[in-house]
Amino acid sequence: DVKVTQSSRYLVKRTGEKVFLECVQDMDHENMFWYRQDPGLGLRLIYFSYDVKMKEKGDIPEGYSVSREKKERFSLILESASTNQTSMYLCASSYRTGRYEQYFGPGTRLTVT
Amino acid sequence: QQQVKQSPQSLIVQKGGISIINCAYENTAFDYFPWYQQFPGKGPALLIAIRPDVSEKKEGRFTISFNKSAKQFSLHIMDSQPGDSATYFCAAENAGKSTFGDGTTLTVKP
Numbered sequence: 001d002v003k004v005t006q007s008s009r010y011l012v013k014r015t016g017e018k019v020f021l022e023c024v025q026d027m028d029h030e031n032m033f034w035y036r037q038d039p040g041l042g043l044r045l046i047y048f049s050y051d052v053k054m055k056e057k058g059d060i061p062e063g064y065s066v067s068r069e070k071k072e073r074f075s076l077i078l079e080s081a082s083t084n085q086t087s088m089y090l091c092a093s094s095y096r097t098g099r100y101e102q103y104f105g106p107g108t109r110l111t112v113t
Numbered sequence: 114q115q116q117v118k119q120s121p122q123s124l125i126v127q128k129g130g131i132s133i134i135n136c137a138y139e140n141t142a143f144d145y146f147p148w149y150q151q152f153p154g155k156g157p158a159l160l161i162a163i164r165p166d167v168s169e170k171k172e173g174r175f176t177i178s179f180n181k182s183a184k185q186f187s188l189h190i191m192d193s194q195p196g197d198s199a200t201y202f203c204a205a206e207n208a209g210k211s212t213f214g215d216g217t218t219l220t221v222k223p
Contacts, residue, residue: 004156031209033210035213040122040215040216041215042119042202042213042214042215042216043157043202043213043216044213045210045211045212048210050209058210090156090157092156094209095209096209100209101147101159101162102147102159102211104149104156104157104158105156106154106155106156107155107156
């Protein structure tokens, strides 16, 4: 059974804190993605990675960075959390060649106070 | 600039009715069009997908209709059931990267 796991389901952080969200997939997928989901705005791509140590900016990369040191693990970093980064964060993975579904994790609900 | 526009934002259908959700895209480079279903507290999961060389794809009660010239595609849920109540996202993919619509919250009333 394919699986994408995220390190936390719920997280509460203070403004200015450094936040790490981790994602692990067990499907040997090349591609991994970080999205944020806000009501009425759908899923917006923050960053994606198509290989170890490779990354590309998505549509809303400002205020975020990522790290991919191993194929199965993709981390999202908020260098200095702000209240407007309160959101649901979804990680996903897929095969590189495209035309394949993305498998999503359960999401991390981050609240920044 | 939104590349995939989805409508309606919310939809209420009686049990047994037909649910229809529409999407339109702009980028002709998109070459894969999946629909995802998301239940509360869960991540989205693939429901059905279509490639642009096909005009229709049916899987059980779910059908995608695709109009390449109009750059539009839609999801039809026949005989809608309360268990279909969820948020539905259309997406359009190019080079392994997907652009998602804003989502439609479907409520099927018993």
